[in-house]
Amino acid sequence: MDICAKLVTTRHGRREVRSPSGGVIISCQDLSRNGIILNGQCIRKAAIILMHGDIIQLPNSLTFTCLHCWKNSTEKLSLFDPTPPTHPVQKNIGGYIVTSQCLGTGSFATVHLALDPTKHRQVACKSIRTKRDHEVGQVMKEVRILMTLKHPNINEIYDTEENKKFIHIFLQLCTGGDLFTYITHTAETGNRICEAEAKYIMYQLLLGLKYLHDKLISHRGTKPENILLYCPGPYPRILIADFGLARPNSYQETFNVCGTVSYLPPEGILALDNKHLGYIGMPADCWSSGVILYIMLSYVHLTSITI
Numbered sequence: 001m002d003i004c005a006k007l008v009t010t011r012h013g014r015r016e017v018r019s020p021s022g023g024v025i026i027s028c029q030d031l032s033r034n035g036i037i038l039n040g041q042c043i044r045k046a047a048i049i050l051m052h053g054d055i056i057q058l059p060n061s062l063t064f065t066c067l068h069c070w071k072n073s074t075e076k077l078s079l080f081d082p083t084p085p086t087h088p089v090q091k092n093i094g095g096y097i098v099t100s101q102c103l104g105t106g107s108f109a110t111v112h113l114a115l116d117p118t119k120h121r122q123v124a125c126k127s128i129r130t131k132r133d134h135e136v137g138q139v140m141k142e143v144r145i146l147m148t149l150k151h152p153n154i155n156e157i158y159d160t161e162e163n164k165k166f167i168h169i170f171l172q173l174c175t176g177g178d179l180f181t182y183i184t185h186t187a188e189t190g191n192r193i194c195e196a197e198a199k200y201i202m203y204q205l206l207l208g209l210k211y212l213h214d215k216l217i218s219h220r221g222t223k224p225e226n227i228l229l230y231c232p233g234p235y236p237r238i239l240i241a242d243f244g245l246a247r248p249n250s251y252q253e254t255f256n257v258c259g260t261v262s263y264l265p266p267e268g269i270l271a272l273d274n275k276h277l278g279y280i281g282m283p284a285d286c287w288s289s290g291v292i293l294y295i296m297l298s299y300v301h302l303t304s305i306t307i
Protein backbone atom coordinates (compact mmCIF):
# COMPACT_ATOMS: atom_id res chain seq x y z
CA MET A 1 0.00 0.00 0.00
CA ASP A 2 1.34 3.38 -0.91
CA ILE A 3 0.61 6.09 1.60
CA CYS A 4 1.20 9.61 0.43
CA ALA A 5 2.95 11.56 3.19
CA LYS A 6 1.17 14.77 2.17
CA LEU A 7 -2.30 13.21 2.22
CA VAL A 8 -3.38 15.09 5.33
CA THR A 9 -1.51 18.04 6.75
CA THR A 10 -0.29 17.57 10.32
CA ARG A 11 -2.13 20.80 11.23
CA HIS A 12 -5.49 19.15 10.57
CA GLY A 13 -5.01 15.53 11.26
CA ARG A 14 -2.66 12.70 12.03
CA ARG A 15 -2.79 9.49 10.07
CA GLU A 16 -1.63 6.23 11.61
CA VAL A 17 -1.09 2.90 9.93
CA ARG A 18 -1.30 -0.31 11.95
CA SER A 19 -1.02 -3.87 10.80
CA PRO A 20 -2.76 -6.27 13.17
CA SER A 21 -3.52 -9.88 12.26
CA GLY A 22 -6.38 -8.87 10.02
CA GLY A 23 -4.40 -6.61 7.66
CA VAL A 24 -3.62 -2.93 7.39
CA ILE A 25 -5.69 -0.39 9.32
CA ILE A 26 -5.42 3.29 8.46
CA SER A 27 -6.82 5.73 10.96
CA CYS A 28 -7.06 9.48 10.83
CA GLN A 29 -7.34 11.72 13.86
CA ASP A 30 -8.67 15.28 13.84
CA LEU A 31 -6.26 17.68 15.55
CA SER A 32 -7.71 20.91 14.11
CA ARG A 33 -9.98 23.59 15.57
CA ASN A 34 -12.62 23.29 12.82
CA GLY A 35 -12.81 19.54 12.51
CA ILE A 36 -12.65 17.47 9.32
CA ILE A 37 -15.52 16.26 7.18
CA LEU A 38 -15.79 12.54 6.53
CA ASN A 39 -18.39 11.54 3.93
CA GLY A 40 -20.35 14.71 4.65
CA GLN A 41 -20.25 14.34 8.46
CA CYS A 42 -18.14 16.64 10.61
CA ILE A 43 -15.63 14.85 12.88
CA ARG A 44 -14.06 16.73 15.79
CA LYS A 45 -11.14 15.62 17.95
CA ALA A 46 -11.85 11.97 17.20
CA ALA A 47 -9.99 9.23 15.36
CA ILE A 48 -11.74 7.36 12.56
CA ILE A 49 -10.78 4.38 10.46
CA LEU A 50 -10.48 5.15 6.76
CA MET A 51 -12.33 2.80 4.44
CA HIS A 52 -11.96 2.40 0.68
CA GLY A 53 -13.91 5.21 -1.03
CA ASP A 54 -14.16 7.45 2.06
CA ILE A 55 -14.03 11.15 1.23
CA ILE A 56 -12.23 13.47 3.64
CA GLN A 57 -12.61 17.20 3.31
CA LEU A 58 -10.70 19.92 5.14
CA PRO A 59 -13.30 22.69 5.74
CA ASN A 60 -13.21 25.23 2.87
CA SER A 61 -10.12 23.53 1.51
CA LEU A 62 -8.93 20.28 -0.06
CA THR A 63 -10.88 17.05 -0.58
CA PHE A 64 -9.26 13.62 -0.61
CA THR A 65 -10.61 10.21 -1.57
CA CYS A 66 -9.22 7.20 0.27
CA LEU A 67 -8.29 4.35 -2.07
CA HIS A 68 -7.08 1.02 -0.71
CA CYS A 69 -5.12 -1.08 -3.20
CA TRP A 70 -5.03 -4.85 -2.74
CA LYS A 71 -2.05 -6.91 -3.84
CA ASN A 72 -2.05 -10.72 -4.22
CA SER A 73 -4.97 -11.09 -1.87
CA THR A 74 -7.01 -14.28 -1.74
CA GLU A 75 -10.78 -14.68 -1.72
CA LYS A 76 -12.38 -14.54 1.73
CA LEU A 77 -14.20 -17.67 2.91
CA SER A 78 -16.81 -15.57 4.69
CA LEU A 79 -17.26 -12.01 5.88
CA PHE A 80 -15.88 -13.03 9.29
CA ASP A 81 -12.76 -14.65 7.88
CA PRO A 82 -9.97 -12.25 9.03
CA THR A 83 -8.04 -12.65 5.73
CA PRO A 84 -8.00 -9.23 4.04
CA PRO A 85 -10.67 -9.20 1.30
CA THR A 86 -10.05 -8.82 -2.43
CA HIS A 87 -12.68 -6.06 -2.49
CA PRO A 88 -14.46 -4.26 0.32
CA VAL A 89 -17.55 -6.21 1.41
CA GLN A 90 -20.29 -5.28 3.81
CA LYS A 91 -23.30 -6.92 5.39
CA ASN A 92 -26.34 -5.59 7.25
CA ILE A 93 -26.67 -7.00 10.74
CA GLY A 94 -29.47 -5.56 12.85
CA GLY A 95 -29.41 -1.84 12.23
CA TYR A 96 -25.65 -1.87 11.52
CA ILE A 97 -23.49 -2.16 8.41
CA VAL A 98 -20.64 -4.54 9.20
CA THR A 99 -17.62 -4.10 6.92
CA SER A 100 -14.89 -6.58 5.99
CA GLN A 101 -12.25 -4.36 7.64
CA CYS A 102 -10.90 -6.65 10.40
CA LEU A 103 -9.77 -4.82 13.55
CA GLY A 104 -8.40 -7.85 15.36
CA THR A 105 -8.94 -11.46 16.28
CA GLY A 106 -8.86 -13.31 19.61
CA SER A 107 -9.25 -16.95 20.59
CA PHE A 108 -13.05 -16.68 20.43
CA ALA A 109 -13.90 -13.60 18.43
CA THR A 110 -13.22 -11.69 15.24
CA VAL A 111 -13.73 -7.93 15.44
CA HIS A 112 -14.75 -5.89 12.38
CA LEU A 113 -15.35 -2.23 11.72
CA ALA A 114 -19.08 -1.46 11.49
CA LEU A 115 -21.15 1.64 10.85
CA ASP A 116 -24.16 2.80 12.80
CA PRO A 117 -26.14 4.73 10.15
CA THR A 118 -28.65 6.15 12.62
CA LYS A 119 -26.06 7.65 14.97
CA HIS A 120 -23.55 8.38 12.14
CA ARG A 121 -20.68 6.70 13.93
CA GLN A 122 -18.15 3.95 13.46
CA VAL A 123 -18.37 1.06 15.93
CA ALA A 124 -16.61 -2.27 16.48
CA CYS A 125 -18.54 -5.48 15.84
CA LYS A 126 -17.23 -8.43 17.87
CA SER A 127 -18.54 -11.64 16.28
CA ILE A 128 -18.36 -14.84 18.26
CA ARG A 129 -19.16 -18.15 16.61
CA THR A 130 -21.30 -20.20 18.97
CA LYS A 131 -21.40 -23.94 18.53
CA ARG A 132 -22.95 -25.12 21.78
CA ASP A 133 -25.67 -23.74 24.03
CA HIS A 134 -23.36 -23.32 27.03
CA GLU A 135 -21.12 -21.11 24.85
CA VAL A 136 -24.08 -18.83 24.19
CA GLY A 137 -24.61 -18.65 27.97
CA GLN A 138 -20.93 -17.75 28.55
CA VAL A 139 -21.01 -15.00 25.92
CA MET A 140 -24.30 -13.61 27.14
CA LYS A 141 -22.75 -13.44 30.63
CA GLU A 142 -20.08 -11.10 29.23
CA VAL A 143 -22.77 -9.09 27.48
CA ARG A 144 -25.00 -8.74 30.53
CA ILE A 145 -22.05 -7.56 32.66
CA LEU A 146 -20.94 -5.03 30.05
CA MET A 147 -24.45 -3.70 29.49
CA THR A 148 -24.59 -2.41 33.07
CA LEU A 149 -21.30 -0.52 32.81
CA LYS A 150 -20.71 3.08 31.76
CA HIS A 151 -17.32 4.59 32.48
CA PRO A 152 -14.76 6.55 30.38
CA ASN A 153 -12.18 3.77 30.93
CA ILE A 154 -14.43 0.81 30.12
CA ASN A 155 -15.20 -0.25 26.55
CA GLU A 156 -18.89 0.53 26.14
CA ILE A 157 -21.30 -1.96 24.63
CA TYR A 158 -24.03 -0.45 22.44
CA ASP A 159 -26.04 -3.40 21.22
CA THR A 160 -26.14 -7.13 20.48
CA GLU A 161 -27.55 -9.32 17.73
CA GLU A 162 -27.86 -13.08 17.87
CA ASN A 163 -28.43 -15.65 15.15
CA LYS A 164 -27.94 -19.42 14.87
CA LYS A 165 -24.21 -19.22 14.21
CA PHE A 166 -22.98 -15.96 15.73
CA ILE A 167 -23.44 -13.50 18.54
CA HIS A 168 -22.53 -10.01 17.39
CA ILE A 169 -21.61 -7.45 20.05
CA PHE A 170 -21.49 -3.82 18.91
CA LEU A 171 -18.88 -1.91 20.92
CA GLN A 172 -17.46 1.58 21.21
CA LEU A 173 -14.69 1.73 18.58
CA CYS A 174 -11.08 2.07 19.73
CA THR A 175 -8.79 3.13 16.91
CA GLY A 176 -5.45 2.95 18.72
CA GLY A 177 -4.99 -0.84 19.00
CA ASP A 178 -4.19 -2.56 22.29
CA LEU A 179 -1.69 -1.70 25.01
CA PHE A 180 0.45 -4.79 24.29
CA THR A 181 1.02 -3.66 20.69
CA TYR A 182 1.62 -0.08 21.90
CA ILE A 183 4.31 -1.23 24.39
CA THR A 184 5.96 -3.45 21.75
CA HIS A 185 5.86 -0.66 19.16
CA THR A 186 7.38 1.92 21.53
CA ALA A 187 10.17 -0.59 22.35
CA GLU A 188 10.89 -1.20 18.65
CA THR A 189 11.00 2.49 17.76
CA GLY A 190 13.15 3.39 20.79
CA ASN A 191 10.35 5.66 22.01
CA ARG A 192 9.86 3.98 25.37
CA ILE A 193 6.96 4.88 27.68
CA CYS A 194 8.28 7.35 30.28
CA GLU A 195 7.29 7.36 33.95
CA ALA A 196 4.73 10.14 33.46
CA GLU A 197 2.98 8.28 30.62
CA ALA A 198 3.02 5.00 32.58
CA LYS A 199 1.47 6.89 35.50
CA TYR A 200 -1.22 8.37 33.23
CA ILE A 201 -2.11 4.95 31.78
CA MET A 202 -2.02 3.31 35.21
CA TYR A 203 -4.25 6.01 36.74
CA GLN A 204 -6.93 5.34 34.11
CA LEU A 205 -6.63 1.58 34.52
CA LEU A 206 -7.13 1.92 38.28
CA LEU A 207 -10.12 4.25 37.77
CA GLY A 208 -11.73 1.66 35.49
CA LEU A 209 -10.99 -1.19 37.92
CA LYS A 210 -12.25 0.81 40.92
CA TYR A 211 -15.52 1.40 39.05
CA LEU A 212 -15.80 -2.35 38.37
CA HIS A 213 -14.85 -3.36 41.91
CA ASP A 214 -17.35 -0.90 43.40
CA LYS A 215 -19.95 -2.95 41.50
CA LEU A 216 -18.34 -6.14 42.88
CA ILE A 217 -17.27 -7.25 39.40
CA SER A 218 -13.78 -8.63 38.83
CA HIS A 219 -12.26 -8.63 35.35
CA ARG A 220 -9.85 -11.58 35.82
CA GLY A 221 -8.26 -11.09 32.41
CA THR A 222 -6.44 -7.82 33.09
CA LYS A 223 -3.43 -7.76 30.75
CA PRO A 224 -2.09 -5.33 28.11
CA GLU A 225 -3.82 -7.25 25.27
CA ASN A 226 -7.22 -6.51 26.87
CA ILE A 227 -6.61 -2.79 27.31
CA LEU A 228 -7.52 -0.77 24.23
CA LEU A 229 -6.33 2.70 23.18
CA TYR A 230 -9.20 5.02 22.29
CA CYS A 231 -7.04 6.90 19.73
CA PRO A 232 -3.55 6.28 18.35
CA GLY A 233 -0.63 8.27 19.73
CA PRO A 234 1.19 8.98 23.00
CA TYR A 235 -0.55 9.51 26.36
CA PRO A 236 -3.54 7.47 25.18
CA ARG A 237 -6.95 7.32 26.80
CA ILE A 238 -7.33 3.64 27.66
CA LEU A 239 -10.40 1.41 27.91
CA ILE A 240 -10.62 -1.94 29.67
CA ALA A 241 -12.08 -4.51 27.25
CA ASP A 242 -12.82 -8.25 26.90
CA PHE A 243 -15.08 -9.19 29.79
CA GLY A 244 -15.17 -12.88 28.83
CA LEU A 245 -13.65 -13.94 32.18
CA ALA A 246 -15.36 -11.28 34.31
CA ARG A 247 -17.24 -12.40 37.40
CA PRO A 248 -19.99 -10.70 39.38
CA ASN A 249 -20.16 -11.06 43.21
CA SER A 250 -16.42 -11.31 43.10
CA TYR A 251 -15.85 -10.90 46.83
CA GLN A 252 -16.39 -14.69 46.87
CA GLU A 253 -13.47 -17.07 46.41
CA THR A 254 -13.14 -18.77 43.03
CA PHE A 255 -11.70 -22.27 42.60
CA ASN A 256 -11.68 -22.01 38.85
CA VAL A 257 -8.34 -20.35 38.04
CA CYS A 258 -8.41 -18.42 34.77
CA GLY A 259 -6.45 -15.74 32.98
CA THR A 260 -2.84 -15.57 31.91
CA VAL A 261 -0.26 -17.09 34.27
CA SER A 262 2.19 -14.16 34.08
CA TYR A 263 -0.49 -11.83 35.46
CA LEU A 264 -1.84 -14.13 38.20
CA PRO A 265 -1.16 -13.32 41.87
CA PRO A 266 0.74 -15.86 44.01
CA GLU A 267 -2.53 -17.23 45.47
CA GLY A 268 -3.82 -17.82 41.90
CA ILE A 269 -0.62 -19.68 40.97
CA LEU A 270 -0.91 -21.81 44.13
CA ALA A 271 -4.54 -22.59 43.27
CA LEU A 272 -3.44 -23.92 39.87
CA ASP A 273 -2.00 -27.11 41.36
CA ASN A 274 -4.08 -27.25 44.53
CA LYS A 275 -7.69 -27.59 43.52
CA HIS A 276 -8.91 -27.06 47.12
CA LEU A 277 -7.32 -23.59 47.21
CA GLY A 278 -9.20 -20.61 45.85
CA TYR A 279 -8.45 -16.95 45.24
CA ILE A 280 -10.45 -13.74 45.01
CA GLY A 281 -10.86 -11.90 41.71
CA MET A 282 -10.71 -8.26 42.82
CA PRO A 283 -7.28 -8.37 44.52
CA ALA A 284 -6.10 -10.50 41.56
CA ASP A 285 -7.03 -7.62 39.19
CA CYS A 286 -4.95 -5.24 41.35
CA TRP A 287 -1.96 -7.60 41.21
CA SER A 288 -2.31 -7.87 37.40
CA SER A 289 -2.32 -4.05 37.12
CA GLY A 290 0.93 -4.00 39.11
CA VAL A 291 2.45 -6.43 36.60
CA ILE A 292 1.30 -4.15 33.75
CA LEU A 293 2.96 -1.15 35.43
CA TYR A 294 6.15 -3.18 35.85
CA ILE A 295 6.13 -4.11 32.14
CA MET A 296 5.53 -0.51 31.05
CA LEU A 297 8.47 0.73 33.15
CA SER A 298 10.93 -2.12 32.71
CA TYR A 299 10.00 -3.55 29.28
CA VAL A 300 10.74 -7.01 30.68
CA HIS A 301 9.28 -9.57 28.32
CA LEU A 302 6.86 -11.89 30.05
CA THR A 303 5.87 -15.10 28.34
CA SER A 304 2.09 -15.33 28.25
CA ILE A 305 0.70 -18.74 29.17
CA THR A 306 -3.09 -18.68 29.12
CA ILE A 307 -4.96 -21.30 31.14
Ligand SMILES: Nc1ncnc2c1ncn2[C@@H]1O[C@H](COP(=O)(O)OP(=O)(O)OP(=O)(O)O)[C@@H](O)[C@H]1O
Pocket residue numbers: 020103104105106107108109110111124126155171172173174175177178225226228241242244
Ligand atom coordinates in the same frame (compact mmCIF):
# COMPACT_ATOMS: atom_id res chain seq x y z
N1 LIG B 1 -13.87 -2.03 20.71
C1 LIG B 1 -12.88 -2.37 19.91
N2 LIG B 1 -12.39 -1.46 19.02
C2 LIG B 1 -11.36 -1.81 18.19
N3 LIG B 1 -10.75 -3.01 18.18
C3 LIG B 1 -11.20 -3.95 19.05
C4 LIG B 1 -12.29 -3.68 19.95
N4 LIG B 1 -12.50 -4.80 20.69
C5 LIG B 1 -11.59 -5.70 20.29
N5 LIG B 1 -10.81 -5.21 19.30
C6 LIG B 1 -9.69 -5.90 18.61
O1 LIG B 1 -10.02 -7.26 18.44
C7 LIG B 1 -9.07 -8.11 19.12
C8 LIG B 1 -9.79 -9.33 19.67
O2 LIG B 1 -10.81 -8.93 20.60
P1 LIG B 1 -10.99 -9.67 21.99
O3 LIG B 1 -9.67 -9.69 22.73
O4 LIG B 1 -12.13 -9.05 22.71
O5 LIG B 1 -11.36 -11.14 21.49
P2 LIG B 1 -11.42 -12.48 22.34
O6 LIG B 1 -11.54 -13.64 21.38
O7 LIG B 1 -12.51 -12.36 23.37
O8 LIG B 1 -10.00 -12.44 23.03
P3 LIG B 1 -9.24 -13.49 23.96
O9 LIG B 1 -8.40 -14.31 23.04
O10 LIG B 1 -8.41 -12.60 24.87
O11 LIG B 1 -10.31 -14.25 24.69
C9 LIG B 1 -8.43 -7.21 20.18
O12 LIG B 1 -7.12 -7.62 20.51
C10 LIG B 1 -8.44 -5.85 19.48
O13 LIG B 1 -7.30 -5.73 18.63
